[in-house]
Amino acid sequence: MLNIDDIDRRILKELQRDAGQSLDTLGEAVHLSRNACWRRIRALEASGVIKGRVTLLDAAKLGLGLTVFMQIRTNAHAPDWLNTFKKATQDMPEILSVFRMSGDLDYLIRARVADMAGYDQLYQSLIRKVPLSDVSASFVMEEIKETTQLPL
Structure with a gap:
């Protein structure tokens, strides 16, 4: 630090x-x-403490009213699979965050789409690009707190 x-x-x-x-x-x-x-x-x-400067947009006003969390499980843990997964998720603009997790869940994805049809398109695109053993999704009903500010 x-x-x-x-x-x-x-x-x-x-x-x-x-x-x-x-x-x-x-x-x-x-x-x-x-x-x-x-x-x-x-x-x-x-020093890299400030990584960049961005403008925060209102997703709902731009037609991206549905936030989805995708829980990913895979049977593949080889470096080549991980590279394919990273590239696939990084190339999909709907995907905002991807986290490799500890415990039963392998990866957690946060995405913004217009609606359920948009989610289905995202899901279909992802499974075409990379083999996954299980995908489940949870949809945000109410956003109670969302911030980019770190506690200083």
């Missing part, structure tokens, strides 16, 4: 809240000059 001081933490909290704010606004919030903020941001980017 890098040496992150309290000022860096305040900058990171502010940027997580709104990465599009001006350096002047950020400086006021963290009690630093515009240039001092910029230097710290550049250092945090160079």
Whole structure:
């Protein structure tokens, strides 16, 4: 872990809240000059703490109203299968997250699709690209909390 001081933490909290704010606004919030903020941001980017800057979109307003969690089990655990699985999931824009899990579940996928027909298309596409022994899905009925902000 890098040496992150309290000022860096305040900058990171502010940027997580709104990465599009001006350096002047950020400086006021963290009690630093515009240039001092910029230097710290550049250092945090160079160290890899800041991986990128994005714009958060409203999925439902863009016609992607259904969130699905796919629970994947496989009998194959060879490196070539894993590479095929990684490539398949990385190439599918509906898939937002893929996690290799401990316990009974091998992989957990989070995806956004328009509706059940969209999920079926995603499912059919995935099983054509990679052999899976079991796929089950759970659909989000209500989103209670969704954030990209890390607890600093």
